[in-house]
Amino acid sequence: MDKAILFREEIEDLKIYEPGRPISEVKSEFRLEEVIKLASNECPYPPFPETIEAIKEDISEANRYPDNGCFVLKEKLAEHLNVKTQNLVVGNGSSEILRLIALAALKPGDEAIIPHPSFIVYPTITKLMGGVERKVPLENYRHSLNEMLNRINDKTKIIFLCNPNNPTGTIFYKSEVENFLDKAPRNILVIFDEAYFEYVNDNRYPNGIDYLKNFKNVIVLRTFSKIYGLAGLRIGYGIASKKIIEAIEKVREPFNVNMLAQLAATVSLEYKDEVERRKKFNEEGKTYLYQQFESLGLEYVPTEANFILVDLKRDSRKTFEDLLKLGIIVRPGDIFGYNTHIRLTIGTPSENKKFIEGLQRVAGCRSQVTSRTGVSPVKKFQ
Ligand SMILES: Cc1ncc(COP(=O)(O)O)c(C=O)c1O
Known part of the structure; x- marks a missing residue:
């Protein structure tokens, strides 16, 4: 008679770790030539x-x-x-x-x-x-x-x-x-x-x-x-x-x-200058992304790391999937309980730009234009 294998009860409710989607997998699933990964807080630059x-x-x-x-x-x-x-x-x-x-x-x-x-x-x-x-x-x-x-x-x-x-x-x-x-x-x-x-x-x-x-x-x-x-x-x-x-x-x-x-x-560990350089690139990427989020009227959490949590006021899973189809891998906020946020890793300048363009396409957000009265129009998605 077949008997079921018994594993420790502690692992019964454990969930299998869900990493950021690998680039090769997304390329083949969506038949894309170019895919960028801003999902796992990795360094966007190669080893020294x-x-x-x-x-x-x-x-x-x-x-x-x-x-x-x-x-x-x-x-x-x-x-x-x-x-x-x-x-x-x-x-x-x-x-x-x-x-x-x-x-x-x-x-x-x-x-x-x-x-x-x-x-x-x-x-x-x-x-x-x-x-x-x-x-x-x-x-x-x-x-x-x-x-x-x-x-x-x-x-x-x-x-x-x-x-x-x-x-x-x-x-x-x-x-x-x-x-x-x-x-x-x-x-x-x-x-x-x-x-x-x-x-x-x-x-x-x-x-x-x-x-x-x-x-x-x-x-x-x-x-x-x-x-x-x-x-x-x-x-x-x-x-x-x-x-x-x-x-x-x-x-x-x-x-x-x-x-x-x-x-x-x-x-x-020998190359302290290179660490400083990468920190500087991260700061520049952060400044660019903050400016873009502000002009798009999006709220973000100011970060001390190499990733940013942004509130798109839009279903996070849907945003994640829509961006994926454009070859942009981010982390949906729902896995953290933030159902309208995404977490994105700060990438290279071209990756950050591609992400912002993708975001504008999927979420339909546009830069805010200051009105004649000097009051900013309300942040919105169209
Ligand atoms: C807070 C935190 N701790 C630890 C790690 C794991 O890092 P490692 O690659 O050294 O296992 C990560 C990776 O994303 C992390 O975000």
């Missing part, structure tokens, strides 16, 4: 030229396993961040480190406090471990750190903080988080997910690393997937007390970070 050269040379050694301890990269990162190598862990993307933290820390019934909406991985890994998700809604698109404090109880094990927050691009400030850390019990892990750290301009932005000395319960996560343009290689890292790092190391797979990723990250 020196990084590409180094990888080409290194590939001939792929018959060997990678360095399990990421020795060279950790030395370089330690210097770059002014921390000790014993305070570093490297992962197959920072997503892997998030998962390893959950694996090391959560047992069934433990609670995690999670901002909502935020990075989709936090609730997934919590539920995977049989943990309980305590969602704290954003207030005016920002983390409500006070409300997060109010939700702490004896079962709280982890608090996820996403700064800048994905999908809103908003940040919380030094003053807010210092008060938060002072009040949060020290046996709760506080995760600062700083995937977009390098893009931030606001001087009220807290650098999570500054709190590691006084708060042994803090772990900071960063990635090479964004400004360094290495998303396809999968590499990110965590910085924390030796105790936290050791716990994560115990549950880490051997050889989790491939050799090309390790080398690419190590080489890329």
Whole structure:
């Protein structure tokens, strides 16, 4: 007799991760020559030229396993961040480190406090471990750190903080988080997910690393997937007390970070000017898109990252599908509970222009003309 395979009940309600649609798939589905992807907050530019050269040379050694301890990269990162190598862990993307933290820390019934909406991985890994998700809604698109404090109880094990927050691009400030850390019990892990750290301009932005000395319960996560343009290689890292790092190391797979990723990250850290250049391009793209949204009468959430949440006052799924047919991939806001928004990654100048033209076509929005009385006509879609 056939018996159904029984999987753990924790995974029954988990949803399969839905990534941004790949370019090749959209090209073939809609028979398009040119498709742009502004859906996954990737860097629109390739890895640094020196990084590409180094990888080409290194590939001939792929018959060997990678360095399990990421020795060279950790030395370089330690210097770059002014921390000790014993305070570093490297992962197959920072997503892997998030998962390893959950694996090391959560047992069934433990609670995690999670901002909502935020990075989709936090609730997934919590539920995977049989943990309980305590969602704290954003207030005016920002983390409500006070409300997060109010939700702490004896079962709280982890608090996820996403700064800048994905999908809103908003940040919380030094003053807010210092008060938060002072009040949060020290046996709760506080995760600062700083995937977009390098893009931030606001001087009220807290650098999570500054709190590691006084708060042994803090772990900071960063990635090479964004400004360094290495998303396809999968590499990110965590910085924390030796105790936290050791716990994560115990549950880490051997050889989790491939050799090309390790080398690419190590080489890329040399090129600080290139990081600055890409940040500047991002700022220019942001300024262009803000101007366009303003002239189209569209509301957007000012961002500190490389993506923008825009309210089109129009069904987000429909906008997503209409743009897809024009070869423009964005993220529909409904997956985050924003049913009339889309989230778009800031692209190259030509990608940003193509997006705005596409938006005007699908949403029928036109630039606002100031009327003779000097009063702007109402923002509208036709
Ligand atoms: C907030 C946040 N954290 C982590 C990640 C994952 O980055 P990685 O590619 O390093 O796994 C992302 C990716 O989009 C993100 O938005």
